[in-house]
Amino acid sequence: MPSNIKLRCGNAKELIIDVPENSQDLILTDPPYDMITPNIKTPPLTQFTKEILAKNFHRILKPTGNILIFVGLRDKFRWDGIFRQYHFALRAELIMVYPAGMKTPKHFQSAHESAMQYSLSKNYYFEEGALFADVYNTKRARGVTRNWGYDYATAPADKMHVTPKPLGMVQRLVEILCPEGGDVIDPFMGSGTTGEACVITGRNFTGYEMKKDIYLFARDRIKAAGGKRKKEEVWW
Numbered sequence: 357m358p359s360n361i362k363l364r365c366g367n368a369k370e371l372i373i374d375v376p377e378n379s380q381d382l383i384l385t386d387p388p389y390d391m392i393t394p395n396i397k398t399p400p401l402t403q404f405t406k407e408i409l410a411k412n413f414h415r416i417l418k419p420t421g422n423i424l425i426f427v428g429l430r431d432k433f434r435w436d437g438i439f440r441q442y443h444f445a446l447r448a449e450l451i452m453v454y455p456a457g458m459k460t461p462k463h464f465q466s467a468h469e470s471a472m473q474y475s476l477s478k479n480y481y482f483e484e485g486a487l488f489a490d491v492y493n494t495k496r497a498r499g500v501t502r503n504w505g506y507d508y509a510t511a512p513a514d515k516m517h518v519t520p521k522p523l524g525m526v527q528r529l530v531e532i533l534c535p536e537g538g539d540v541i542d543p544f545m546g547s548g549t550t551g552e553a554c555v556i557t558g559r560n561f562t563g564y565e566m567k568k569d570i571y572l573f574a575r576d577r578i579k580a581a582g583g584k585r586k587k588e589e590v591w592w
């Protein structure tokens with residue numbers, strides 16, 4: 357079945373108020389981190405904005421739903437404190453090892469990043485069959501990622517000022533954390549990676565983006581993904 361797609365250009369903290377209660381299977385998002393680099397100039401979210409978002413995440417997520425949020429070094433603990441206030445339990449921290457980090461002055465290359473999985477109950481959706489087998493070939497499913505970098509081929513950082521997540525990784529996260537035909541929201545969709553992953557895998561998608569040029573890029577990308585829809589993976 358084709359995905360139902362709703363895209364809006366505007367501020368996530370205002371748009372999310374219209375999302376119905378208990379309607380989302382997965383909130384998969386990558387908000388601006390609490391840092392500013394020469395390439396990524398989007399200001400960090402305030403504590404107040406984070407709190408409004410967490411409150412609405414609690415309202416819109418189904419009892420079996422998941423949050424998967426990409427976090428930076430500094431905001432990881434801030435988000436965690438806020439999510440705990442709204443009764444979300446931390447289920448896992450995923451470490452993505454990248455071939456290289458971003459170029460930032462006077463810094464070690466930060467070549468890994470975290471994504472945190474939260475849920476409201478232990479009864480969260482989790483499709484184990486979609487995990488990778490582990491590297492020791494014991495056939496036990498373990499991981500979600502391979503050695504990908506930011507997908508600058510999709511959305512060049514110097515033009516777009518976003519850090520596009522690898523499509524293959526996001527696709528797999530969607531398949532593990534949301535049933536087919538389910539509802540996914542990404543309030544900070546950037547270049548539209550989550551939206552494309554949803555179209556390819558048959559999930560419904562709601563996406564927000566504040567910057568008009570990035571929004572238009574994402575809209576076109578997600579529209580074009582309709583033609584690519586297929587069951588197989590799109591890793592390589």
Ligand SMILES: C[S@@+](CC[C@H](N)C(=O)[O-])C[C@H]1O[C@@H](n2cnc3c(N)ncnc32)[C@H](O)[C@@H]1O
Binds near residue numbers: 511545546565566567
């Ligand atoms: C880290 S990027 C997301 C990148 C995305 N995961 C991808 O693969 O392209 C975060 C995005 O959130 C947008 N953004 C920042 N503040 C926002 C807000 N208050 N409401 C909506 N979008 C916002 C930024 O313009 C940026 O494109």
